[in-house]
Amino acid sequence: MDLEQRLRILVVGGGLAGLAAAAYLRGRHDVTVLERFTLVDFARNDYAMSITANTHRFLRELGAEDWQLQAVPLKYVWGCDAKGNVNESVAQSITPSGATTIFARRSRIHKELLAAATGRGGTGTPATIRENVKITSIDVEDGVIKTEDGREFRGDLIIGADGVNSIVRTAILGPSAPSASPSGVAAYLCTATSPDVWRIRDVDRMERWAKGKAVIVGDAAHAILPYFGLGCNLAIEDGEALGYFLSNVTSASELPQALERFTALRVARAHMVQLAGRQVAGLVSEEEKESLPPFDGKAFMAKVYACGTGGSGGRGGQEGGAGGTGEGGKLHLEGRTLINK
Numbered sequence: 001m002d003l004e005q006r007l008r009i010l011v012v013g014g015g016l017a018g019l020a021a022a023a024y025l026r027g028r029h030d031v032t033v034l035e036r037f038t039l040v041d042f043a044r045n046d047y048a049m050s051i052t053a054n055t056h057r058f059l060r061e062l063g064a065e066d067w068q069l070q071a072v073p074l075k076y077v078w079g080c081d082a083k084g085n086v087n088e089s090v091a092q093s094i095t096p097s098g099a100t101t102i103f104a105r106r107s108r109i110h111k112e113l114l115a116a117a118t119g120r121g122g123t124g125t126p127a128t129i130r131e132n133v134k135i136t137s138i139d140v141e142d143g144v145i146k147t148e149d150g151r152e153f154r155g156d157l158i159i160g161a162d163g164v165n166s167i168v169r170t171a172i173l174g175p176s177a178p179s180a181s182p183s184g185v186a187a188y189l190c191t192a193t194s195p196d197v198w199r200i201r202d203v204d205r206m207e208r209w210a211k212g213k214a215v216i217v218g219d220a221a222h223a224i225l226p227y228f229g230l231g232c233n234l235a236i237e238d239g240e241a242l243g244y245f246l247s248n249v250t251s252a253s254e255l256p257q258a259l260e261r262f263t264a265l266r267v268a269r270a271h272m273v274q275l276a277g278r279q280v281a282g283l284v285s286e287e288e289k290e291s292l293p294p295f296d297g298k299a300f301m302a303k304v305y306a307c308g309t310g311g312s313g314g315r316g317g318q319e320g321g322a323g324g325t326g327e328g329g330k331l332h333l334e335g336r337t338l339i340n341k
């Protein structure tokens with residue numbers, strides 16, 4: 001077999017998930033990103049995002065330095081009781097890998113992921129970005145994408161990174177595909193002149209993310225409520241994990257197995273975060289409430305961060321050993337160490 005054979009990968013959507021996937025896949029495969037708008041549009045409706053330590057480390061691996069991200073490190077975490085009384089503040093130390101939780105503007109993260117996907121510095125071949133290409137239909141069996149203006153693209157793999165109202169998701173799941181529903185939760189986007197209120201949508205959990213030649217990532221696969229600010233982290237982790245599972249794939253016939261490994265790992269992690277968001281929002285059903293233990297914030301955060309310092313975050317901490325820092329899944333909080341077990 002020709003070990004240098006590269007797959008033709010089409011990514012639908014040039015958001016954080018799509019660009020992260022492109023950045024991680026360009027080393028081994030030929031990637032084209034199809035975006036319905038222009039990427040400049042991402043500077044609009046900007047907001048600050050929290051980037052957990054593991055994702056922060058991925059951004060660094062991809063060449064995004066803190067000064068480029070205009071990163072503000074998270075220094076304190078305030079705990080509060082049910083009445084909202086603040087009763088503790090803990091300093092968060094930097095993990096041995098040098099990465100810590102940061103805040104950065106979405107536009108900055110987007111810009112750096114774009115540079116990682118398309119820059120000359122990265123490995124392999126820079127990804128091609130095509131703007132103003134709106135996808136209207138997808139054939140998951142043949143790997144064919146059709147656009148609003150009648151163009152056709154063909155690939156060995158289609159990655160649906162097309163956000164919460166994903167059409168790739170519908171193509172994969174058929175009429176049973178869950179659609180994004182308003183959750184009753186609102187978010188404020190504060191711009192200099194006016195706060196815009198957004199209704200936050202989430203999508204029912206899905207066990208299936210792949211079919212034929214298509215797979216979904218990011219909000220398309222697991223739109224979550226914004227309580228923990230983890231949507232972007234999951235999106236970037238998805239990209240890293242796809243890059244990993246497709247790193248040895250040299251022919252389309254090997255794809256189904258690689259996609260299966262990818263989804264098996266990522267579905268579990270996304271569902272954990274998704275469920276926690278719903279629990280905190282009080283949106284779980286009565287039946288679910290009875291079968292679930294009460295939400296344990298510290299245990300949850302330990303799980304989320306655990307993968308970060310152990311060196312295999314994108315893969316949910318289960319595929320050990322990839323670029324580890326030896327820290328083995330520990331989150332330091334002012335002398336206390338939370339260990340994910």
Ligand SMILES: Cc1cc2nc3c(=O)[nH]c(=O)nc-3n(C[C@H](O)[C@H](O)[C@H](O)COP(=O)(O)OP(=O)(O)OC[C@H]3O[C@@H](n4cnc5c(N)ncnc54)[C@H](O)[C@@H]3O)c2cc1C
Nearest residue numbers: 013015016017036049050135162163218219229230231232
């Ligand atoms: C107010 C707010 C605050 C948030 N804060 C945080 C936070 O602090 N931390 C955090 O981690 N997350 C946060 N999130 C969530 C985070 O923004 C999302 O999880 C993340 O942006 C998802 O990225 P994505 O690439 O999957 O989807 P998107 O960013 O939605 O990108 C999808 C892309 O696909 C394109 N597209 C869609 N359909 C088509 C089509 N048919 N043809 C071609 N292109 C198409 C779209 O134009 C878009 O560019 C926040 C969200 C909101 C609304």
Ligand SMILES: *[C@@H]1O[C@H](CO)[C@@H](O)[C@H](O)[C@H]1NC(C)=O
Nearest residue numbers: 079080081082086087088089
């Ligand atoms: C703060 O309140 C929470 C929730 O009631 C509780 O679990 C925690 O132990 C409290 N911490 C301190 C330092 O009192």
Ligand SMILES: *[C@@H]1O[C@H](CO)[C@@H](O)[C@H](O)[C@H]1NC(C)=O
Nearest residue numbers: 243244245246247248249261
């Ligand atoms: C790819 O191949 C290398 C070398 O054989 C191996 O160590 C690695 O685990 C493989 N990766 C995957 C995702 O199978």
